[in-house]
Amino acid sequence: MLRIAVLLFTVATAAPASAQFIVAPVGVVTQSYGYRYLTPFGVAYGRTFQSRPVFGVVGFIPPPPPPIIFYLPPLEAPPPHVEDPIAAARIDGAVKRGDLLVVKPRKNEVRPVEFIPPPALEPPPNEPVARSRYLVDRARESFAEGEYGRAAERLQAAIALAPEVPLPYFLLAQVRMARGEYPEAVAAIRDGMRRAPDWPAAKFDPAGLYPRPELFDPDLERLKAALAAKPDDPALLFLSGYQLWFLGDRKEAVKLFQRASARTKENAIIERFLLETVG
Numbered sequence: 105m106l107r108i109a110v111l112l113f114t115v116a117t118a119a120p121a122s123a124q125f126i127v128a129p130v131g132v133v134t135q136s137y138g139y140r141y142l143t144p145f146g147v148a149y150g151r152t153f154q155s156r157p158v159f160g161v162v163g164f165i166p167p168p169p170p171p172i173i174f175y176l177p178p179l180e181a182p183p184p185h186v187e188d189p190i191a192a193a194r195i196d197g198a199v200k201r202g203d204l205l206v207v208k209p210r211k212n213e214v215r216p217v218e219f220i221p222p223p224a225l226e227p228p229p230n231e232p233v234a235r236s237r238y239l240v241d242r243a244r245e246s247f248a249e250g251e252y253g254r255a256a257e258r259l260q261a262a263i264a265l266a267p268e269v270p271l272p273y274f275l276l277a278q279v280r281m282a283r284g285e286y287p288e289a290v291a292a293i294r295d296g297m298r299r300a301p302d303w304p305a306a307k308f309d310p311a312g313l314y315p316r317p318e319l320f321d322p323d324l325e326r327l328k329a330a331l332a333a334k335p336d337d338p339a340l341l342f343l344s345g346y347q348l349w350f351l352g353d354r355k356e357a358v359k360l361f362q363r364a365s366a367r368t369k370e371n372a373i374i375e376r377f378l379l380e381t382v383g
């Protein structure tokens with residue numbers, strides 16, 4: 105018993121204050137004792153057995169956590185619905201306009217509105233010239249959205265359908281100019297003027313192809329920077345004069361045309377612009 109008491113004292117001092125332990129029987133010890141007794145035939149020897157449990161600490165048990173109590177607020181009844189004539193009129197107006205889905209809070213229901221499909225796009229025409237004009241219109245849309253590659257593809261397809269129509273060539277020149285393809289832009293202008301020699305007298309606004317005219321300025325500045333880097337390049341001289349010509353600055357354009365004409369043998373298209381100033 106003394107050993108058990110010492111063990112309990114040791115465990116109690118080593119365990120934390122919040123811990124609990126249990127003392128329980130951990131085994132059984134059996135002992136035997138010898139004794140003598142008298143019989144009619146003489147002295148006999150025997151044994152008796154005695155069993156006793158052995159107690160010990162079987163483990164620490166942490167105290168149970170305190171109960172958690174949730175206090176829920178009492179349920180409140182929803183406020184009564186108040187009819188709003190202005191909101192009802194707004195919803196009825198949305199239904200008449202043809203909105204696809206309208207929720208009416210009065211009944212909390214969804215009212216589908218009859219869906220009216222948009223008009224179908226007309227298929228492109230089969231006649232080559234008409235189909236070419238169709239592709240030119242689509243190219244203008246692509247250019248306005250900044251899709252210069254697709255615009256160039258559509259213009260080239262329009263030229264293939266109706267190569268005698270000059271406008272796609274001049275539009276293609278502007279697309280190539282916007283992409284920085286300056287020699288290719290000059291080639292497109294030359295091809296267009298072979299079909300329309302009087303093009304210098306036309307009213308053409310290069311900035312009109314852009315969604316806003318000021319978006320043309322960065323492309324023009326890049327062309328000017330390229331000319332400043334190569335001031336004797338005839339293609340850059342002509343293309344810069346071409347842009348200024350249709351922007352209304354013909355005096356500066358003529359100077360560039362003259363410089364370009366002195367640096368190239370193929371100056372037929374340049375002479376057409378210079379003749380326009382004489383006439």
